[in-house]
Amino acid sequence: MLYGVTDLLKRNQLSVTDSRKKILELFMRSDGALAHADIEHHSGTEFDRVTIYRTLQTFVEKGIIHTIPTSDNSVRYALCKDECSEGHHHDDHVHFMCDGCGTTYCLDHVTVPAIALPQGFLASQTDVVISGKCDKCG
């Protein structure tokens, strides 16, 4: 696992630092998506808030994690699959936010449908976020 993290960072031409390793491990260990605040709390006082912001930004740019839009002013982040790379995300799956436990799931096997837009509108990315009760909170 440790090796996996280091390897992933190197594959993305990122220097291997403590914070990057720890934050990446946290993503790998966690069930659902993480908000900035989650990371700040889970990693204790280990890293500066600024470092976390910059790490998340770097990971998004490199295609290591992707963002999930929300209506509550707290963007969530989750690991990308292998197909994503620098500047080219391919996360075409549906996201689910449970009203019960608060978990945000990547439903990797539920793909976002194609949606016909009005004349002149050109889509570059489609986000589908469904909220409701998850299988544990049903």
Place this chain on the structure above:
Amino acid sequence: MLYGVTDLLKRNQLSVTDSRKKILELFMRSDGALAHADIEHHSGTEFDRVTIYRTLQTFVEKGIIHTIPTSDNSVRYALCKDECSEGHHHDDHVHFMCDGCGTTYCLDHVTVPAIALPQGFLASQTDVVISGKCDKCG
């Protein structure tokens, strides 16, 4: 128009105040969705920031406006259609955010498709947010 705003507030059992009227008029005049900051700027120093927060919250609760999730920590708000009422939103249309002009559109005639979820997951709301270029920025 003024009468319409007053009427809408009364229909929702809300007292008719300056800030509510002005903010509602702003929504009616504007093409796309508005963020809190837009309202704060457009209405000048007319109202306290806190009043704007509380007004938006009230309007959402009453089903007068609905929220649009984003990935940039700035929830947008737009007018609901008539079918929405207190605690019961029925905004099943797709949203479009233009990368060019920044406008967020309610595509009222593009309905969100039904999406099959894994066993045990129960949907209560589905948000579809598409980004790309609008018909003016093609």
Place this chain on the structure above:
DNA sequence: TAAATTTTGCAACAATGTTGCATTAGTGTA
């Protein structure tokens, strides 16, 4: 190992959001 490069932590700041409370404005009634 040493130099070059990158990342980090800190400080300072800006923006955004929340709460309690006194004052003000709006509503229903006499």
Place this chain on the structure above:
DNA sequence: TACACTAATGCAACATTGTTGCAAAATTTA
């Protein structure tokens, strides 16, 4: 219309979230 009652507003104070510049520390490269 005037009054009492109720609801909304503005203000202050605070909490949270996000950004930038820069010196110190860590990592990479040679």
